[in-house]
Amino acid sequence: MYNRAYGSNFSGGIWNGIKNSFKQGTALTRLIYINIGVFLIIKILEVFFVLAGQRGFEQLLLPYVGVPALPERLLYTPWTIITNMFTQFGFLHLLFNMLWLYWFGSIFQNTFSSQKLTGVYLLGGITGAIIYMAAYALFPAFEFERYQSWAIGASASVMAIVFAVCTYHPNYKIYVFLIGPVKLIHLAIFTAVIDLLSIPNGNAGGHIAHLGGALFGYLFTLSFRRNLDLTKGLSSFFTKLGNSRPFRKKTMRVKYKKKVSDMNDMEYNEYKKRKDDRINSILDKISKHGYESLTKEEKEILFKSKSN
Template sequence: MAITDEIKDSFRRGGVLTRLIYINLGVFLAFLIIDILFSLFNQQHIATMVKSWFSVPADPMALLLKPWSIFTYMFLHYDFLHILFNMLYLYWFGRIFLQFFNPRQLLGVYFMGGLAGALLYMVSYNIFPALSNFTESPIMMGASASVMAIIFGTASYSPNYRVHLIFLGPVKLMYLAIGMLILDLIAIPTLSNTGGHLAHIGGALLGMYFASRGTKGKDITMRFNRFMDSLVSMFSRKPKMRVTHSNKPPTNDMEYNARKRKKQGEIDRILDKIKTSGYDSLSKQEKDDLFNASNN
């Protein structure tokens, strides 16, 4: 089985958390290839310009020229270490999050946390004098604000949940989240990545608000997810409806049972093939049939 087929199969069968990680990794690899290609032709500035078009700017007027960047920036990363730690945090805390909430809420908090981080980032750069003295609009990228929203959403909802850390042992989740927030606050005066750290705080605040409403039975992601569904449906290709008429009489019990036995026989054959030759020996159609049968 080719590795690309394995990745596609894993993505298709994976949940929201798996798909978020795959999308982030895919975007990182795509821009890495762009960087390499343009570097070989001594045109690195073009690669930088392309990346900037998907990074959220601090200048609201610049955002009007690329409104999509307020969403795309949260899937874009600077370098390998940047994406490595973000994806590790997303995986670790995302799994804890899913113990208390459903996958659609995870997706909603990811996007809303990213939007909250971008908003605080832009507001800060246009209000605080120490940040407003820039000749051209700074840009921001990364999933950190989204991840912080998931971390603080989980920690605020279940503050006494314990995680086991190397050398420290069991630590309450809220203490771990507060420690991460303190590190961001300490880093703000350095002005090296102040906007990014402020964005983290924006994500954390969104996560805490989500949890506070969740304890009261309210889900702030519900309307946002509906909006995103409608937005996706607007740009997705709608299949053409085909109306067919059939004079075939309804299937009787005998025909139904015959079809059921035939289907079960096919599944038994596939299982026998797995026993003798392994899962990788199955064709794509056989894997689909087995997957569909397991969900019925």
């Protein structure tokens, strides 16, 4: 699905390709594009700021895009509870966040759904921001620092997705360079421990926010296994938004309206693989948690596959 979307979208040029892939792509594609787009806008504005003979652009911008450590400041910049999770000032900060988002976001979408990915990203980032503000308000170590601290970055949101995946597939193995196969649960624990131990060494607020995002991802999967979706409200909102008239012709479902009999070999193989992967995922869920753990949608998919 990923290769198909990009393979055809860029035939009309880079800019048209970007617009088409954003409109027709998955939630993962859009989240990555938004993060990269915000980063580029900030860097372009910084260029003009420097050319005008000014310095300190990032420090000037930070209070308007970053979530403040002082909760009362949030009353004056409420939008920062969202903008902070799409803002990175450093290229390496952006790069590593987007790599983790791509790797684990791909697994997340195959396990859950595109709408839930967006919900976990947003709610994980919000949870990270709340825990960040709470920690700076409660702990004496931040008594003076809280007056001049703001948090930015997608890390808390990404950590929510990472921990949601690692909690759902704890024994799934990935190959780490120079180490070999590592279970996702071990990777999650290692990442959380590193963040916890790094709090005294600088960027304490960032590490605390990461742990907040990780906590939400963990709770999301635990709740999902009990048929409770913590992102249900947001998922419904995005579904209604996608079905609304201005967006109806732009949703991903448009490209699946082609009949199976009209598909070429490549399209049919892709369609078949997507369908088989979905069925295997449902069967795997049944073997681990029983038939009752399935959602209504998953039961319908399984029923239709048996009747075909």
